[in-house]
Amino acid sequence: MPEIGRLLTAMVTPLTPEGAVDYEQAKRLALALLDSGSDGAVVSGTTGETPTLTDEEKVRLFREIKAAVGERGAVVAGTGNYNTAESIELSREAERAGVDALLLTVPYYNKPPQEGLYRHFQAIAEATALPCILYNIPGRTGVNMAADTTIRLSRVPNIVGVKEASGNFEQIAAIIDGADEGFRVWSGNDGDTLHILALGGYGVICVVSHLAGLQMKEMITRFLAGEVEEAARIHLRLLPLMTSLMTLSSNPIPIKCALNQVGFRVGGLRLPLCEPDQATLDKIAAEVARHKIDLPVRV
Numbered sequence: 001m002p003e004i005g006r007l008l009t010a011m012v013t014p015l016t017p018e019g020a021v022d023y024e025q026a027k028r029l030a031l032a033l034l035d036s037g038s039d040g041a042v043v044s045g046t047t048g049e050t051p052t053l054t055d056e057e058k059v060r061l062f063r064e065i066k067a068a069v070g071e072r073g074a075v076v077a078g079t080g081n082y083n084t085a086e087s088i089e090l091s092r093e094a095e096r097a098g099v100d101a102l103l104l105t106v107p108y109y110n111k112p113p114q115e116g117l118y119r120h121f122q123a124i125a126e127a128t129a130l131p132c133i134l135y136n137i138p139g140r141t142g143v144n145m146a147a148d149t150t151i152r153l154s155r156v157p158n159i160v161g162v163k164e165a166s167g168n169f170e171q172i173a174a175i176i177d178g179a180d181e182g183f184r185v186w187s188g189n190d191g192d193t194l195h196i197l198a199l200g201g202y203g204v205i206c207v208v209s210h211l212a213g214l215q216m217k218e219m220i221t222r223f224l225a226g227e228v229e230e231a232a233r234i235h236l237r238l239l240p241l242m243t244s245l246m247t248l249s250s251n252p253i254p255i256k257c258a259l260n261q262v263g264f265r266v267g268g269l270r271l272p273l274c275e276p277d278q279a280t281l282d283k284i285a286a287e288v289a290r291h292k293i294d295l296p297v298r299v
Contacts, residue, residue: 023064163188185202
């Protein structure tokens, strides 16, 4: 399997003032993320407003961003939803578009049983040659994928890891301990990254790395080098920013506001997401202003 990277940014989808996908700015953003520490980008994930994108927009994003990035970094395509057949078709389209891996979210809304989750992911993985990363985020999907299910899925040859955003460290530890050798656990919550690394996890699929990618990369590198105290200092410094981006409004509202604030224009949001009130904007701006910004600004 190709190297995917320890630090992946869950990339926003830039929009034009009219609300169309801004493909040129998306390519600029992907390259800027690589320049500021990211090993790759997840395209059309939650942070990319995937529920509001058409399949045609997604596939074009996959194709154009991968063409721009080339071999400099990984492009991971968000192709999973609650419909197995649709997920298979979009995954095949993403593979034809040239992406490096797939991100497959636990099906949301209809709350399938654990056996249904297993069969859903197995079916998608068997329909593609690409590496597949599972995504467990019960706070959004309404269902938690149990450790036993993730461990079973780790036996599927091209299911290579999981983005774990459950916040359940006992569960995450069980996955790390019980999964097949080489199966990787990425943190799905920025603030959990250091904790998951300490349990033996691999990295993070990250939001704050839009702004502080070099700092997140340094935190991971320091920890892996045994410089735990320095890694902890970086974590503590960034934690208020991580928290603000996740709690002041629904993701990706704060990170889009922050990117616009620092001068990297990514436009607005598609309904049902909308801009925050002025008080929230001021809080986002105040927190962002406290931090060093690693992203090279390209308007």
